[in-house]
Amino acid sequence: MSDHVIIEKLDNIEKMLSEQNLLKKEVLNFSEACQYLDISESHLYKLTSRKQVPHFCPQGKKLYFNRQELDQWLQTNRKNTTEEVEREATDYILNNRRR
Numbered sequence: 001m002s003d004h005v006i007i008e009k010l011d012n013i014e015k016m017l018s019e020q021n022l023l024k025k026e027v028l029n030f031s032e033a034c035q036y037l038d039i040s041e042s043h044l045y046k047l048t049s050r051k052q053v054p055h056f057c058p059q060g061k062k063l064y065f066n067r068q069e070l071d072q073w074l075q076t077n078r079k080n081t082t083e084e085v086e087r088e089a090t091d092y093i094l095n096n097r098r099r
Contacts (some may be wrong), residue, residue, distance in 0.1 A: 009097075017095065018035075022035065022067075026067055027064050027066060028064065028066075029063075029064060030044065030065075032065075033063075036065075036067065037070060037074070046072060053065075053068040053073055054072075055068070
């Protein structure tokens with residue numbers, strides 16, 4: 001096995017361990033939150049400055065994030081599937097027929 005392949009595999013292992021550590025942490029710093037959300041730093045700065053994502057700024061400089069709150073934020077604005085919309089439309093028609 002060549003050195004290049006070994007280094008590549010070790011890099012992959014290091015990346016996976018880092019990702020697992022993020023899932024264990026309750027509070028993330030700014031760079032960890034970017035990695036966790038898979039977004040750029042500039043985008044996360046924009047979201048925090050617009051107060052669109054929950055965050056903490058305990059001393060007025062560094063930003064911190066609660067991982068569970070980020071998970072909840074990620075799951076906002078859910079879009080219904082076509083099947084769900086059709087079912088709701090059918091239920092509405094059946095329940096609101098003029099008699």
